[in-house]
Structures are given as C-alpha cells and as structure tokens.
Amino acid sequence: MSLRIALLGLLEAVGPASGYDLAKKFEHSLNHVWQAGHTQIYPELVKMAADGLVAIESEGARGRKIYAITSEGTRELHTWLVEHQPAVTIRSETALQAFLLPLLDRDEAIAVVERIRDGFAARLAVLECHPRDGIGSYAANLGRSQTSAGLAWAEETLADLRR
Amino acid sequence: MSLRIALLGLLEAVGPASGYDLAKKFEHSLNHVWQAGHTQIYPELVKMAADGLVAIESEGARGRKIYAITSEGTRELHTWLVEHQPAVTIRSETALQAFLLPLLDRDEAIAVVERIRDGFAARLAVLECHPRDGIGSYAANLGRSQTSAGLAWAEETLADLRR
DNA sequence: GGGATCATGTAACGAGTTACATGATTTG
DNA sequence: CAAATCATGTAACTCGTTACATGATCCC
Secondary structure, three states, X not given: OHHHHHHHHHHHHHXXXXXXXXXXXXXXXXXXXXXXXXXXXXXXXXXXXXXXXXXXXXEOHHHOEEEEEOHHHHHHXXXXXXXXXXXXXXXXXXXXXXXXXXXXXXXXXXXXXXXXXXXXXXXXXXXXXXOOOOOOHHHHHHHHHHHHHXXXXXXXXXXXXXX | OHHHHHHHHHHHHHOOEEHHHHHHHHHOXXXXXXXXXXXXXXXXXXXXXHOOOEEEEEEOXXXXXXXXXXXXXXXXXXXXXXXXXOOOOOOOHHHHHHHHHHXXXXXXXXXXXXXXXXXXXXXXXXXXXXXXXXXXXXXXXXXXXXXXXXXXXXXXXXXXXXX
C-alpha cells in the first residue's frame, strides 16, 4: 500500500516519470523515508495502471515508459494523506544492537556503539546535503532531527560506558 | 535473520522461555525495536531448534514448550552483535506523510502534522514507562531520544505552517 | 459452567530481496 | 568499439501479516 502512495506522491510532485526515474528518486530523495528497488517498482506500476491510478503517457527511447498519475490516482493519494493514521512498525537493527548491549562486556559494547555512532554520523552527513526547501524538505528535517538524536544518544552512551 | 537474533537475545537475557512468553516480550519491551507476532515466532523457533541454536528444555502444562539457547546459539548471537554492521532500512509512513506534506493545502497539512505529533506523544508516553535500567534500557533511551526529536519536529513544523 | 487467558499451530497472501536476463544508447 | 549507463523485466525466495483453528487451564 505505502509503496503505491510513494509512487503516486512522486508522480504528483514531480510530474510524469518512468519506472527508472522513480527508482532513482527512491535511491536519493526518498532514501530516508521509504525504500524500494526497481524490481518492486516495475511490477507495481503495471498493477497501478491496471487499477487506473496511473497511465502510460508516452513511450520514449530504449523502451522507456513514461507514467502519469490519473485523477483517480490523485484522489487516492489525497485520501490517504488526509485520512490514514500512519502505522508505526519499527524494525531497527541498530535499536536491536542497543537493546542487547548489556550482553556484551565493556570493550565490546564500546566498539558496537562507536560503529552505531559512525552510522548515524554518515547518515546525518548525507541528510545535510538535502535541499532545505521543495518537496521532501519536511521529511529531510524530520530525518535530520531524529538522526541527530541518535547521534547524541551514541555519544552519551559512550560516555556512560567509558565512565 | 534479525528475528532470530532478537529471539536468541531474549533467551540469553531472560533465560528459557516459551514462544508465548517471547511473543509477549515482543509486544512490550521489544515493541520499539523489533516487531513480530506469534505466527512468525513459533515456526522460527522450530527452525532454530533444527539448526541447533535453541533446544526444548522442558514441556509444561497446556502444551507449553520451554526453549533454551544452546552454546551454538550464544556464539551466533555474540558474533552478530560484535561483527554485524546494522543495515538501515527505513519504511516510515510518518516520514512519507511528512515528505508529501507540500501536496496538501495549509489546513490539511496542519491536521496531518497534528496527528503525527499526537502519535509521537503517545509513543513517548509509553517509552517513559520503560524501566531506566536492565536489558533494554539503552534501546529505551534511544527510542525516547528519537521520539522526542520527532515530537520537536512536529511542533516546529506546526509553528512554521501556522506562520 | 462460562469467560478470560494461556498456548500452539497452519494456510494463504502480500511485501520485499536477490539473482538472473536482455537489449538500447551514449560517451570516450 | 568498448565501457558505462539507461531501461525494462522475470523467477525464486524470504519475510511478515491476516485469518482461521484448536484445545487446556484458571478464576468467578
């Protein structure tokens, strides 16, 4: 369901695009929001076209197919945005390592938290490069905010473990 | 893979337990870390027993089966904790709504962010009840830290939208 | 005895990943 | 002309959810 919404949202926001284009967007601007590879996107677009939410607007070079959102697609997207209570499903390997930290001895735990800290720092560095405005800017702010919080947790936890 | 690790970690941390017990832990203490229902846990325990990572220690009333982690299981868990670089896969409906916020008009966007804010507040309230020490305390701190950051983002975004 | 909770499972489906496969076009 | 990139797809598999099914035990 959410994959559909993400695809509809991108088509609504940036205009008609190919599956290939959309896959690129997932890799870059949507990376900290929703992830999907081309092998998931191509079949989904076909299903969405069958359901009347998108339509092939034109076909370009190299078999390129440009999809556009339909008015039915716009309606579906709008309804979801306005009415859908976002479900919170957390599956975080990082949080799992944090959870199990007390099973390790001091030095191991420190090494694990250092790796987690580096991961947060790297993600934050990527997010800092995201534009401050335009579609996705709110999500980028949310990502920066939460990643900074993770980084701060790592620093505090390291201080605590070293004490 | 991570489901296995979560199950091994729980068995290591709290001692032998049944699938039912483990499902309860997922519902409560692991809720902000990893999610899994009993329909996923029961078959996984059977596979893990076949792989020698856990063993049925005893059987109690009402067909209750108590699993214990084996030394091979402990080794597997330890290796994962120390060596595995946590993979970051984000699929957040909340972030998706944030991403698509610019597609809504002002009042709709405000209503959506208010709902998101309430969701963060509710999660934070639950996390505040988690014990400050023992297994899971580090993960609870991380969850509190990141959820607070989400809440702060919502407040700032609301202020921005109302301006 | 009846309702809540304990306790385990299966089957069908949908979502997501990995590996494989193919060919067109552009750029050096 | 070779390598990179564009562009699409399928198949097999794993992971996760929903719905269904069953029975034991505890407590009022």
